[in-house]
Amino acid sequence: MEAEQAVLGALLLAPHQLGNVAPWLEPEHFYRPAHAALFEVLLAQQRAGHRALADGDAEARRAWALEAMESAAAACPAFTPSYGHALVSACPMADHATAYGRMVLESAVRREVHEHAHRLLAAARADAEPEAVLRLTADLRTAIGRLADAWGPPDTRHQPAPDTWPTELSEEVARQTLRQEEALLASLSAAPTELADLVGWLHPRDLLDPGHREIYRALAGLGHRGEPIDPLTVLWEVQHRGALRDGSLTAERVRTLTRAGYQGEAGYWAERVLRSCLLRTTTSRAGAVRLLAMDDSVPAGRLLGSALHTLRGAEAVQGRWLAVTGQGADGPSARGDPAVARRGAARTRTFTPPPAAVATSAAELSPAQRAAPPRAPVRSTY
Numbered sequence: 325m326e327a328e329q330a331v332l333g334a335l336l337l338a339p340h341q342l343g344n345v346a347p348w349l350e351p352e353h354f355y356r357p358a359h360a361a362l363f364e365v366l367l368a369q370q371r372a373g374h375r376a377l378a379d380g381d382a383e384a385r386r387a388w389a390l391e392a393m394e395s396a397a398a399a400c401p402a403f404t405p406s407y408g409h410a411l412v413s414a415c416p417m418a419d420h421a422t423a424y425g426r427m428v429l430e431s432a433v434r435r436e437v438h439e440h441a442h443r444l445l446a447a448a449r450a451d452a453e454p455e456a457v458l459r460l461t462a463d464l465r466t467a468i469g470r471l472a473d474a475w476g477p478p479d480t481r482h483q484p485a486p487d488t489w490p491t492e493l494s495e496e497v498a499r500q501t502l503r504q505e506e507a508l509l510a511s512l513s514a515a516p517t518e519l520a521d522l523v524g525w526l527h528p529r530d531l532l533d534p535g536h537r538e539i540y541r542a543l544a545g546l547g548h549r550g551e552p553i554d555p556l557t558v559l560w561e562v563q564h565r566g567a568l569r570d571g572s573l574t575a576e577r578v579r580t581l582t583r584a585g586y587q588g589e590a591g592y593w594a595e596r597v598l599r600s601c602l603l604r605t606t607t608s609r610a611g612a613v614r615l616l617a618m619d620d621s622v623p624a625g626r627l628l629g630s631a632l633h634t635l636r637g638a639e640a641v642q643g644r645w646l647a648v649t650g651q652g653a654d655g656p657s658a659r660g661d662p663a664v665a666r667r668g669a670a671r672t673r674t675f676t677p678p679p680a681a682v683a684t685s686a687a688e689l690s691p692a693q694r695a696a697p698p699r700a701p702v703r704s705t706y
Contacts, residue, residue: 326414327427328359333415334424335366336389336408339376341421342366348474349425353432358407361400365392430624433471437631438617440464445610448603451497454649457606458642464613465635468628478629493604498532501600505536508593510584512543513558518590519547525644526594530601538567539581555582595648602641609638 331349335342346367354360369392370377376388393408415424444460472478493501512519523544528537542561546553559578567573587593613631616622622630 325355327424327431328354328356329411329414330416331421331424331428332359332362332366333411333413334418334421335363336392336412337385337415338418338421339370339374339385339388340380341418342370342377344422345425346370349429350474353429353474355431355435356402358396358400358403361403362392362396362408362411365395365399368395429475433475433624434617434620434627436467436471437464437627438614440467441610441614441617441631445607445614448607448610451603454599454602454642454645457603458646461606461635461638461642464610465632465639468631471624472628475624475628477625478632479623479625480629480633481626493532497600501532501597502536504593504596504600505531505533506581506584507587508590508597509536509539509543509581510587511590511593512540513553513555513582513584514586515590516543516547516553519543519553521591522594523547525648526598527644530598530641532600532604535567535573535577536581538562538565538572539578541565542567555579558582598641598645598648602638602645605641606638609634 331345335345349363351360351364351367354363369388374388374391376384389408389412390405393403393405396403396408397405440460440463444457444464447457447460468478512522526540528541528544531537531540539558539562542558542565543553545565546557546561551557555578559575559582562568562573562578563575568575612634616627616630616634
């Protein structure tokens with residue numbers, strides 16, 4: 325508030341200072357409507373070529389200030405001529421108008437980032453449709469770009485850890501998410517042929533429960549290597565990955581989830597799991613951006629850079645959602661086109677040497693190796 329009063333008082337006292345401020349400071353950057361109205365009037369007087377801009381005598385400057393106060397009072401009921409005189413008194417130094425204007429702009433940057441992040445956070449926490457969440461995310465990024473045009477390039481040198489805002493799920497949402505994950509794992513165990521269509525766009529970290537993530541990793545690893553999938557092989561793979569040792573899972577829980585039987589199309593449950601992950605991730609990242617905007621010690625340039633950096637995690641999940649639902653640049657949905665679904669996963673696969681490079685004669689194989697099904701000579705990256 326003091327910065328807005330100071331810059332307006334400086335512009336009333338020294339009309340020529342408006343030329344240094346007008347190219348980058350706009351009326352919407354002011355918090356109080358009365359301040360925005362006065363600044364709009366000053367800009368209009370500048371465009372009209374007021375004589376105070378060319379003639380620096382005291383009478384011209386006095387006319388500049390009085391006419392601006394009168395016009396602002398007519399445009400905004402909250403502004404009174406007496407308040408205009410208070411603005412003049414609130415200005416420490418008229419020559420420092422540019423510094424005061426930068427303070428106003430930085431406050432506007434912080435305020436607008438906070439407002440957009442708050443709307444995005446509220447939508448994600450209210451379990452809004454993904455389309456609304458994606459639209460609000462795009463609005464936040466657009467606002468950051470517009471503010472960067474006024475303030476300057478975002479400062480990307482110091483990036484905080486993005487997951488600084490805790491995601492608190494209601495008991496009902498958490499229970500529903502876990503049920504969806506259990507149905508997904510049961511369906512994949514019963515119909516593992518659907519794995520190939522999912523691994524490209526559903527990542528283990530998308531699952532909420534750590535134990536569910538380990539089972540999904542085991543299923544994806546077995547499927548990638550072309551090995552049989554049943555409750556026992558999944559349990560064996562989970563054990564190899566150390567999940568039983570560190571307490572993430574128990575053998576009984578693995579058996580229960582993988583023996584539950586077919587519970588519907590795995591692709592449907594995978595989309596529900598990805599949707600839940602999208603809302604959780606967006607909630608966390610929007611909350612982190614909101615906290616950054618509330619921190620007065622973070623300069624505007626660093627705030628803009630940190631906000632962009634923090635949003636990337638949410639946008640990555642949103643991009644996979646767009647691809648799988650057929651709204652992304654690839655066109656068909658990943659479920660409808662397995663080639664599209666596997667394209668992203670193929671980019672992250674460990675390189676598999678051609679068969680000739682790793683060929684081993686049958687005589688060199690042990691009986692157990694000869695009995696094993698054909699498989700890639702490298703471990704899965706899952």
